[in-house]
Amino acid sequence: MRNFTIATFVFLFLVSCSVAFAHPPSDIIFKYDIKNKILSVGVAHSVKDPQKHFIKEINIKINSKEWIKQEFVSQTNKDAQAASYAQVSLKKGDVIEVLADCNESGKLKKTFKIE
Numbered sequence: 001m002r003n004f005t006i007a008t009f010v011f012l013f014l015v016s017c018s019v020a021f022a023h024p025p026s027d028i029i030f031k032y033d034i035k036n037k038i039l040s041v042g043v044a045h046s047v048k049d050p051q052k053h054f055i056k057e058i059n060i061k062i063n064s065k066e067w068i069k070q071e072f073v074s075q076t077n078k079d080a081q082a083a084s085y086a087q088v089s090l091k092k093g094d095v096i097e098v099l100a101d102c103n104e105s106g107k108l109k110k111t112f113k114i115e
Contacts, residue, residue, distance in 0.1 A: 023045075023102070023104075023105065023106055024102055025043045025044060025045040025102060025106070025107075026045065026046070026108070027043075027044040028042070028043050028044070028109075029041070029042040030096065030110070030112045032088070034090070036086075037086065037087050039084065039085045039090070039096075040082070040083070040084045040085075041058060041082070041083050041084075041085075041098055042081070042082050042083075043055050043080055043082075043100040044079065044080050045079075045080060045081060045100070048078070050077060053103065053104050054072060054073075054081065054102070054103055055072060055081035055100050055101065055102060055103070056071060056072055056101055057069065057071050057072065057099075058070050058072075058081070058083055058098065058100050059098070059099040061097040061099075062090070062095070062096055063094055063095055064095070068085065070083060090114050092114055092115065093113070093114060094113070095114075096111070096112045097109065097110075097111045097112075098110050098111075098112070
């Protein structure tokens with residue numbers, strides 16, 4: 001019984017440690033170049049190893065309609081995940097919702113309006 005208690009404690013400790021190191025994205029930066037019709041998204045997510053802990057998915061909605069869902073197998077660098085999309089026709093008043101999802105834990109959603 002004592003071994004079971006110790007094993008359970010060790011297991012719970014290891015699980016809680018892994019959750020402590022996993023974290024959601026800290027910010028989403030959005031830029032739209034109206035002249036060249038390029039939409040750029042940067043997701044701030046500081047990690048030690050971008051091959052193991054990374055932004056696994058970026059979902060973008062335009063005016064509440066699903067527009068793109070892009071999946072990743074690693075992160076651009078240790079500080080952020082970047083993505084750019086060409087030939088995007090946005091107009092004044094359009095609302096863009098960006099959802100970034102970490103492969104280990106957490107999501108961040110931000111909404112932007114074209115002014």
